Structures are given as structure tokens and as C-alpha cells.
Amino acid sequence: MNTSRRGLLIAFAALAGCTAAPLSAPPPASIAGNTDELRVLVFRGGTAARLGHNHVLRAGDLRVDWPAAGPVLRFRLDALDVDPPALRAHLGPAFASAMDDEARAGTRANLLKALDAAAHPEVVVRTLQQSGEGGQRAVEVEITLHGVTRRQWLAVDVEGTRARGEVVVRQSDFGIQPFTVLGGLLAVQDALVVQFGLTKP
Template sequence: MSTQPLRRRLLLPALYIAAAALGGCGTAPEAIPPAASAEALASELRVLVFRGGTAARLGHNHVLRAGDLHVDWPAAGPVLRFRLDALAVDPPALRAALGEGFTSAVDDEARAGTRANLLKALESASHPEVVVRTVHQVGEGARRAVEAEITLHGVTRRQSFVADVDGRRARGQVVIRQSDFGIQPFTVLGGLLAVQDELVVQFELVQP
């Protein structure tokens, strides 16, 4: 049996905020890719989605990038919002930058199929926007303990994580679970192919 149709069916129900390249299924990320230069610095949010299932090697890890990320910076800390229908799925340059674990090729047809399945799974017509609102920060130096409210798929959850903050710039990562937001992680063929419940969200924020 050809593995290509299976790859194309590997859905990425995913969203969110902050973390780094993964060398394979189920292992923890180690580092966020280098920040942009000062001249090119702009806010960016990426979501890493990891393959699972008994035949995980037939699928891909995936990366989503918020295409219309908006950042406000009230006194409590940054508020981000982006639309699910503006997510970029597996941009080749970003996959290359993530390195090991993201080196497999994903063609245009597979990206289009993944995008369509993703928007359907996230019910983007009913819940088109993701919002992350800083609630509280602890710390006096660059390293902060942050608590934020994440609204996704019509569900709002509080999440704690660590971020590096310098004035109105912030950088960090967070692990979230799809199931916490009422999203059923994708599986097909009795668990032969799946995506893992945990998503890694990486963010680099700047307020001009």
C-alpha cells in the first residue's frame, strides 16, 4: 500500500501559544529557533503538532504559523489574537528552520488537505478566532512566570508558563492539550495514524 495517501490524511487539529523543534514523536522540545534580527523583528506565533499512532513513521510532524497575529500590550501584559483561517500550514522555510523532526517534504496538495481538515476539526466557522490574554506576571527581571487565559474552540482555560520579557518584547513557549479545549485529537484506521494530544506553542512578541 502506498504511504502517500496516508500522509495526506494526517490531520492537524491544533492551535495556540509557544516551543521548539522535536526530533520525533513523543519527545520534548529543547529550544526555540533563534529570534529574528532587530531589523526584521516582528511578532510570530507557531504551533508544533506531532505525529502519533502505531504507524507514526508514515506521517509527519507539522508546524502552523499565525498569519494575522495581532498584539496589544495593556498594563497586565500582552494580548494576542489571530484567526484560524489565516493559519499557514507547513511553510517550507519554517520547516527547514526547525530542523530534525521536520525535514520530511510536505507537498502543496498535502498542505491543502491538512488545512481543510484542520479548519473542519476546529470548527473555525463557529469559533474563528484564538485569543490569549495575559492575566498575571511574577518576576522583576527578564524571566517571568506568566499566567494567561487562552480562548480556543469556544473554551477558555488558564495556563501558566515561563517567558523572557524585555520591555514590550516577550519570548517563550507553552505546552497545551487539545482535549482541554474540547478538541478530539485526530486518529484514523483504529489508531494506525494519529496526532498527539499535546501541542507546543512558540511565541516571539514585540509591540512597536
């Protein structure tokens, strides 16, 4: 590959880098503490995935209500914190590549465009039912994203008033075409991992 071609690919990787490590990679550090938090791990793909980056998004305006059925989570896509350096460092080697402000801004622009955030700015996760007891629960939720609502089960660990869990969400299930450039040379994988930690007041 000549120098100019490689330079072009690296430039596109910086703009497109909306992806993460293979699912076989070691699990990232769990969410701890007593604050409410929701984050999304986005995985790189495409035939030149190694030129891209894995990404982590944190819900910057997460709002949690606690009706009788269980928590309802809401956050705006345009308030997502994209690749905060401290969180990337916390997640380990798969997220160790440096992301400067320009690369983060490019990722944000691509993300909001792919999710059509102007038309569908808010994500809502509503608890429908729970089963299990003690520290392990199976929870059915209703996720509204991109103007589409889907039901999904997830596993949740409960300790006192603190609950932690994660779920795999496929963008295509919500009518979203995962971001791609150069005919799929660089892309975002369809599957996202959503992790959360909540404390009941």
C-alpha cells in the same frame, strides 16, 4: 504488508500528517527578530506515526494589543499558514520531510475540521498577571480556543522590549478530539507546543 496496502497507508499519511517529533527531540530553533510571531508545533502519533509528518502552523494574521496587564493576542484559525517550507527547513530534521501544496491543503482541511473553525474561528490569549523580574517572568494567561476558556501559566524570557516564550497546550482541555484516521493508525498527539515572540511598541 502488500504493495496496495502500503500505498493506502502512505496516501492517508499525506492527508492526515498533522504531527511532530517526540517531545524528547532537540528543541526547535527559537523565535528571533523584532516582529510579532506565533507558531504551533503539531506532533504525529498513532501506531504508524512514522508514515505521517510533523507540522508547523504560523498565525498569519496575529494581532497584539498592549493593555496595562500585558499583551492580548488574537488570530484566526482560517488564516494559519500551514507548513511554510522555509520555516520547516529552519526547524531542523524533525520537520525535514517535504510537504507539497496538495499535502498542505489536506492538512489544512483536516485541521480546520478538527478545530471546528467555522463555529469558533478565533483564538484569543489574554495576559492576566505576571510575576518575576529581570529576564525571566512567570505569566498567567487566559486562552480561548474552540469556544472554551482555560487559564495557564507559562515561562517568558524578556530582553528589553522583546519577549519570547512557549507553552504546551492539550487539545482535549478545550474539548477538541485530536485528529485520527484508520482507527488510530495515524493520529495527532494531544499536546501541542505554542511558541511566540513579541515586541512591545
